[in-house]
Each structure stands twice: as C-alpha cells, then as structure tokens.
Amino acid sequence: MEVFTASRHLQAVQAAPASVTLVTAKEIREHGYRTLADVLQGVRGFFITNDRNYSSIGVRGFARPGDFNTRILLLVDGHRLNDNIYDEAMIGREFPIDVDLIDRIEIIRGPVSSLYGSNALFGVINIFTRRGRDVGGFELSSSIASLHSEQGRITYGRKFNKAEVLISGSFYGSRGHNALFYPEFDSPQTGDGVARHADDEQVGSALATVSFHDFTLRSVFGTREKGIPTGAYGTIFGNSGTRTTDSHGYVDLQYEHTVANSWIVMARGFYDRYGYHGTYIYPSQDDPAQISPEADFGDGRWAGGEVQLTKTVLSRNRVVAGFEFRDNLRQNQQTYDLNPYTPDLDDRRTSFVAAPYLQDEVTLTKSLILNAGLRYDYYSSTRASVDPRVALIFRPYQGTAVKLMYGEAFRAPNNYEKYYAVAPNVANPEIQPEKIRTTEGVWEQELPAHLSASVSVFYSRMDGLITQAVGTDSDSLIYQNLQQVNSVGAELEVRQEPVRGTQWVVSYSSQGTKDSDTGQFLSNSPRSLAKVSFTQKLPVANLKAGFDAQYRSRIITLSGSSISPYTLVNATLLGRSIGKHGELSLSAYNLLNKSYSDPASGANTQQAIPQDGRSLRVQITWRRSER
Template sequence: MFAVVFGLLSTVARAQTEVTDLTALPIEQLMQVQVVTGASKYAQASSEAPANVSVITAADIKAYGWRTLADVLRSLPGLYTNYDRTYTTLGARGFLRAGDYDTRFLLLIDGYRTNDPIFDEASVGTEALLDVDLIERVEYVPGAGSAVYGSNALFGVINVVTKRGRDMDGVQVSGATGSTNMREGRVTWGKRAENGAEWLLSASVDDAPGRDLYFGEFNRPGISDGVARGMDFDRAKRLFAKGSFGEFGVTFGYVDRTKGVPTAPYDEAFNDPRARADDARQMFNGTWQHALDDVTDVSARVFWGRFVSLGDYPYYPPPVGINRDIFDTAWYGTELKLVTHRIDRHTLAVGTELQRDYRDVMLNFDTAPYRGYLNDQRNNNRVGVYVQDQFLLHRDWVLDTGLRYDHTSFAPGIFSPRVGLIWHAAATTTIKAIYGMAYRAPNDYELHYQTSAPGGQQLTPGLSAERIRTYETVVEQQVAAGGKATLSVFENNVSNLINQGEDPNTGLLFFSNVARVRTCGAELGYEQNWPGGTRLRTSYSLQRSKDMDTGQMLSNSPRHMMKLNLSAPVWRSDWRAGVEAQYISNRLTASGLPSEHVGGYWIANLTLLAARLAPNLEMSASVYNVFGRRYADPAGPEQPQPSIPQDGRTFRLKFIYAFR
C-alpha cells in the first residue's frame, strides 16, 4: 500500500543534465545543496536521489564527540542501536532483532562493501574498521537498496567517505583519556603533492578496561555475587591507508579488536576471565575512473577482504576447558560501471559485480580435552548486474528507475526493482514517491553452523531469502534561509524473515523463516544553520511494527524516538558547545510478552570543543549520559538476561595536535 508524505527541505539542483541551473540559485540555497553518491552509485544532488538521504559531516563528528560509527548513526531519524556488551547493532524504523549482526544494512567504505560473507555483519561499534577521525562524511540512504547494491540493503545503505591526504596536510597526533581509565591514541600523516598525488596513512590504538558489571541473574548466595569483574574490557588497533594519483585510487584498512564478554551468553560460565571475542578485519580496494568524453564515465574496482573471528566460551564442569569458535573467511571481486548522459534528458548507469568467497571456514571444538563439533569449509559466489535510468520527464519532474539481478550460491535468481517519482513542486519544495524491493540471502552462519556443545546450534535446512517491499513518500522544503524540514511516511513489508529461536526439545538455537512483518510510520525532521555558526538538527519518529502471523508487536521496536543535536559558538568562533539529546520509548524483550519490556529513556550528551586551544592544538571534553540515566537494551536469545544494562555517566578528554 502506497504511503503519502509531506515535508520540507532545502532547494535542490535540477537533474544532472541541468547543472547550469545551480548558478541561478541564491547563495543561501546553494549552500544547502548536498551532493551524495550512496543512493545511485554516482554523484547527484540529494534532491534528485530516490531516497530521503541524511548526511553527517566531519564537523558534526567533532562537535558532538562521537566515538564510533554507531554514535553517528543513532543521531539520525529512524535509527537506533542495541549493545549487548560485545557488539553494537543497528535498527531502523522499528526493526532490530536482538542477537542480530546488522545483516540487514549494507555498509560501504569509499564504495567498498564491508559486510563479510559468513555473518553479513555491518560493523558499526568498536569492532568497526575505521577510526571516526578519518571520516569526511557519512551518507545514510534509508529504504530498499538492492536495486543498486544487491543483498543486505533491506533497510538502508551506509556510505562512509574517508578523508584525503589534503585534509591532513601534515602529521596529526591525537590522544584521549576518560572514564574507567580509557585511553586512545592516533598518528596520521597526509599530504597532496604538486603533481596531484595524495596519500594518507593512519595508525590508532584504543584500550578501555571497562567497569565491573552487576547481573542479578547470577547473584546466587554462596556461589556468585552477580558481579562480572574486569570482564568488560575493549581493546583495538587499526591501520588505514589511502592514496590516489590521476585516475587511480587505493584504500587499505585493518582492525583487530578484542572484547571481554561479561554477560555469559550461550550457557557459558559467569565471571570467567577467559571469555572473549577477537575479531580481525582487512580490506583492500583499488579503483580506476576514466571520462570517455564530456558525457560518459567508466570505472572499475578490484577488491579483497578477510575476516577472522575467534570466540572463547569457558564451561565447567565439564568440560574444564574452553569451547572455541573460529570463523575465517576471505573474498575477492571486481565491479565495472558506466554512467552516461549521452541520451538527452537521461542519466543512465549500467554495471556488474562479481565476488568470489574463496574461503569460508567455520570451526567449533573444545580445547582441553579436545573434542571437535564442527569443521565446515566451503566457497561461494555472488554475481549481479544492474541498470538505472534517471529520466527528466519535464523541467519539474524526474522519473528514477532501477533493476538488478543477483545470483548467489544461497539465493539464485533474484530481481530487485526500484521506482522513484520526484516532483520539484516549487523552488523550495520537492516531493518524492518511492517504491522498492530488496532481499537478504541467508548467510553461511545461518545455513551451516551447528554444534552440540552447551548453548549450541542446530541446522534448519532450506532457509529462503528475506524479502522486503517498501513504500515511501517524502516532502522536502526550505522553510527559511539556512533551514530545511522533511517529512517521510513509509510502509515496510518483510516476508520470509529469518529469526533465531531456541528449540524447547533440544535446548539448541536455530534459524528459521518464521514471520511476516509490517511496519508503518513517519519521520519528521528539521535542520537549521544560522549566521555565526549555530547549527540545529532535530527529528521525531513514530512507527508501529507488527508480526502479521501472530498479530503481536515486534520485540526491540520503539514506538517513539526523538533526537536533538545543537552546536553553537560559546566563546569566539573556535570554541563550540555541542548538546545531544535522545529519547527512545519502551521496547519489548525477546519474549515478546507485553509484561516483559525495557523502559523508555532520555539521555543527554555534552561536548565542549576548542578548535584552537593553542596554535595547532585542539581540545574536546565530552560528558555522555550527563544525568546518569539507568537504561537497558533488550537481549538476544543467546543471553541469559532479558536485558543488558548500559553505561551511566562517562567522560572523555581528547587532544589533537597538528605538525604543519
């Protein structure tokens, strides 16, 4: 069913075939025109994109003291996060299955697909590939994105654009400390040469010992006091390199994150310091872009990636030793793309992607005494072809169409269409009507992981791909100089939902296609930039997510969300204060029973930024959860607790020094 939306946003450039119209815009309107690439795989004004695209800049990340990509994303309309004290996961428009691994978002870094083949995980927490100080901007494209990107783009595409060598122009060193003796350090060098070549190299380390955490479920007199001591530690090291010369570009990234596991999931022993998860990711992305003429560009990409995860689960008695998971996957591939304006009033994009997962290994065994439960090794393929056409029907009307065909080892022969009709109703008003279909193929973990160890998992043969149909109407309008407002009304229909549950007969977890889900809702947002540098971004989201087979409301699905971000100068132009406030309403726990839920909460964060504390020296001081609110996130089916408590008040002090 097609939803209708009203809203308001900044004036937008006409179709790319009419870029000369930009010269006629007033300067206030011109400053609001945003160019994005994540919606269609080529640069276009956000008003021409067939989605309600949100953009976060490097200046925003500094102003609000955001530490991870999850911090960035949960400030946006319709998005929220869940943290189980090991991984941070992302929800959109009332949909987040507790225990999920962000399989329903596609995460790109400079166009490189970061979702790994075994879990399909889009890493946004401390396990993510990228230090947020290296982010130039983040584009979030909500809605079905499979017509452009294939699998995983059910609820949106996150496109992270990194900084270039010129953005550093020398050596930059940063250090931070904070609550629970947290420490961070980074060294980055970047330069642009006279011949146009530019390079950026960066290395960073993070070490957070974490707090002792209390879990009432394990408070057993004479056995345990319910406190996990020293178990919440989080350590990571990262390397990142980026270079370009002429038509060629290259990006390399590496992260190794070790996280203590304090919650005793999968029936493991509580408060055992051996419980941990170690994840290492690597990426290589090489690109070539060439203009055949004034109206046609061609590009190619070759990429490689690897993901290795080790999980230790101590049990006693027996066995006395550790049950260990090892996941090791590596892949390579290529993409070819052509974008042309040769046909009058059309922007045509045609491309193909090929990916070979040449190693997908899953092992599970007890260490002492050794006992093997799983040794699964296989390889897989993914091939996709797509075509998009943006047709300027009339001076004020644009028709955007797209179609992609994918064939994977786990989901052969899937078509994903997208249609968007864009009407520039007035110089300050744009209305978009968007329809799309997307899919997520079952991943290797869901299809083939099994172990009879305690807290183990059994197979469910014949899993089908999840599908979603989305209907959305967006109104964007400029309401004042420097101000814009948006209203989006949407309906999402998910079928063949892959869900994890526990078999009451065996006590083992399993995956199955169990549900049809419908979500209806609306998002209202407003942004304002005032002279002098004060910036405001606020939003309200209302959604209702329902299991169509049972009639029950979806677990971990807030009905209401409110966000506010305000940044303003407080002393001279280089001292700023950033205030962030977020409200998330009640959410049902994994049981789905109305009586079992986590309460709604307000949290507020405050950051003071001194861009020039001294020559070449920058300082920021942040307090998170200023009022010390107690709140929790719903737990997944692998956890013994129904909910996971979150951090109270914490702080961070950070310095950045530039050698130039």
C-alpha cells in the same frame, strides 16, 4: 548539498530517490562522537543497542535480537564491509576505521538492492574517508576517558603534484568496568552476581590511501578484542577468559576516468579477509570443578571486481550500468572444546555471486524526474533475486521536493544461519532469502531563515523473515523462514543550517512493526524516537558547544517483559586553535547519569543489559600543515 550513494552518481539531495541523511566530519568533532554507533544514535529513525560485546542497529522500528546488523549494508568508500560468514555490519569499536578519519557519511533509507544487492533492506550507509589534502601534513590525537580508557592516532596526509597520500594508525584500550552486577546471577556459586575485570577492550586499526591520476589504492585493517562480562551462551559467569576477537582487512584498487567528456568509467578490484575468534569458558564435562574453553572460529576471504559505466543520453537520461562479481574463496566455521579436546564443527565452504544492474534517471519535465533501476543477483549457494526500485520526484518550486518511491530488496541467508551446527544450534541448508517491499512518500522543503524540513511516511512488508526458532526436540535452535512482518511509520525532521555559529536539528519518528499473523508488536521495537542536536559558538574565542539528546520509548523483550523508556543527554565543548596547532575537546556522555538498559538476545540469561552511566573524555589533537 549533494549525495552519491543514492544513485551511484552525484546529485542534489532533493533529486535523490530516497530519504537521505548526511553527517560531516565537522559534526563528528563538534558532538564528540567516539564510534560509528555514536553517530548513528543521533540519526533520525535509527536506534542503537549494545549487549556489552557488539553494537546493533535498529532502523524504522526493526531490530531483531541477536542479529549481526545483517539488514543494513555498510560501505566504506563504496567498498562492501559486511563479511561473508555472518553478514555483519560492524559499527562499534569493532568498526575497522577511526571515526576521526571520516570525511562524511551518507545514509540512504529504504531498500536499495536494485543497486547494491543483498543486505540493503532498510538502507545503505556509505562512509567516505578523508583524503591527503584534508590533512595537509601531520596530525596527532590522544585522549583519556572514564573506565581507564586511552586512545591515540597518528596521521600523515598530503597532496603532491600528481599524487595524494594518507597514512594513519590508531589504538584504543580500556579496562572497562571493574565490577558489573547482574541480579540473574546473584548467588554464592556465581560470585553474588558480580562480574569482575571482565569488560576490557583493545583495538588497533590502520588506513592507507594512495591516489595517482585516475587510480586510487586503499588498504584498511582493524582488529578488536572484547571481554564478555554477561555470562552469554551459558558460559561460566564472571570468568574473564570469555571474549571475542574480530579482525577485518582489505585492499581495494579503483580506476575512474571520464572518456570524451561523456562516459564515466569506474572499475575496481578488491580482496578482503575477515577473522573471528571466540573463546567461551564452560565447566569441563568430566570434572565440573575444572574449566573447558570452547574455541569458535570464523575465517572468511573473498575477492572480486566491479565495472560501472555512467552516461547522459540525449541530455535527459542519466544511465548507470554495471556488473559486480564476488568470489567467496573461504567461508569456514570451526568449533572445538578443550579439556578434553572434542571437535564440534568443521564446516568449509566456497561460493560466488554475480550481479548486473541498470538504472535510468529520466528528466521528464523541468520539475519531474523518474528514477528506475533493476538488479539481478545470482548466488551459487541459494536462489537468485531480481530487485526493482522506482521513484517519481516532483520539484514544482525552488527548494521543494515531493518523492514517491517503491523498492524491493532481499537478504541471502548467511553461512552462520545455514550451516552452524554446535549445540543447541541446528543447521538448516534449505533456508531461503528474505524479501522486503517498501512504499514511501517524502516531502522535503527549504524554509526561510536557513531552515529545512523533511517528512517521510512508509509502509514495508517483509516475507520469509529469517528467525531463530525452537527446533523439533524443544531443546534445539534453528534458523527458519517463519515470520511475515508489516511496518508502518512516519518521520519528521526540522534542521537549521549554521547561522552565526548556531546549528540545530530536531527529529521525531513513530513506527509500528508487527507480526502479520499474530498482530503483536515485535520485540526490540520502540514505537517512538525523538532526537535533538544543537551546536553553538560561544562568546569566548574559538570555543564551540555541542549538545544532543535522544529519547527511546518502551521496548518489549524476548520474554514479553518491557524495558522502560529513557532520554540520554550528551555534551561536548570544543576549543579550536589551542596554542598554535592544537584543538581540545571535553565530552560528557549520559550527562545526567541516567540508568537504562538495552534488550538482550537469546544468548543471554538476562532479558535486559544495563548500560553505562555518566562518562567523560578529554581529547587533544595537534595538526602541523605542510602546505
């Protein structure tokens, strides 16, 4: 198996300077994954929480409540997806690409700011979309699911003589739960704690890719509207008007060419636009019997480019050098109240970042590789950062790799943390970047019977962790560089590649993430994660069964209470060649109907948000080849 993202060039997974997980389109179909969050929930060392608005990533025991996935860098075909206002990596239905259009996902653990800059503290997730040749004609897909949910997709893709094209559009709609009960609001004044018809969700997305010779033009657009049933941010509980809308679109033109069979030249230019609109229903200040919606906006636009050169020097040095520039044309935040109209915030910003980077992969001996890289990021809005990474990879035998790695990464504070000043939030323009330093050892071993094993041990120290804290007047909230955090842990995975229709993966992760000053474990930080994934071809022709189970240990909430451990079980039955061109899948999520909750953030009255019980989905896909 090969991976690109770890070093910005293709290399064997065992030669990559990181602990790597690859997820293929085949695995996505066989396990009935509906969203990117579903995919990551099954990955070693990752865990997902949901507050019934956004899905959040936890990795290696670290996930701050209320964070917008700012410490993971999300890429699509190498294009940076984290926005320029909140730094959010969107992984739920708000992710702007249908997961059925994913060809493969590369997950690179550890700090990778030496190649990618800000946000790559705990890892990089790079999603590679399908090409026209992968479709080879028309593809239609439709599904119905629990909670009155429907989804559809139409895709056309084809490779011609000198060109390749893929065009796709998708929609999703769900009424959500008709009624959700929260005991924290159990009083006659708040509907006896029942939120009715406030959990709906609507999604639309489109993807277009056109390639001609060495040029590839990609365009992506996705929008999602979600009702918030939890009474978040002190809104009127049970009012279905409280909701958020997120939209993200971009155009990316890439050129890649090999010169004289020696230099690989890559250049890209891009333009992104991100929009957020939140409507929050509060009582009117003049008449509590009336409502006063608060409108909250984020408007981000940015453009830029990147140039990268890759060359092998003297047959032993693989050098990657590049320069990246992003011009944040608009980083605007606006908030105002209605009834009566009252402007609360009108913050308009621009900024830019420029960054050269260099990496050298040196083959010292036949069995020993040294990989070293460095990147300098200059931010016009905060201080610059220099981030190194070095890895020594020892491969003494065929199928064996021992990796020793050290890396540093940073995250620049985003505009929301620095400038959002709507009560109870207070702006803090002086906040500084946070920094992580990670040392890791990895042993990867191929075994007989198509088995492979991986063991990782790591130690991380984060300085200047950006944390939302109580302000000087005890009623306000402000983001500050407060905590120093230490994390130590180990991960084990055993995998069997497909043998006679059978494939399985078993993993276990143990981690301890503590505040170094108090010695206390962080909130929203499970000590243990265990996962099992299994697929089996059935004796009945063209049928395959997929099964996965995920265990998460006890979690401490913000208030110091705890959320019980749980195990979720999901199952999918996939039937191929149904009829002449069809494929049918039946999926059950939370098959055992387990009652469980995810921790809430400071925006919620609840300390824990109950999650869905058992749900079902039926999906049919029709393909017509034009090859």
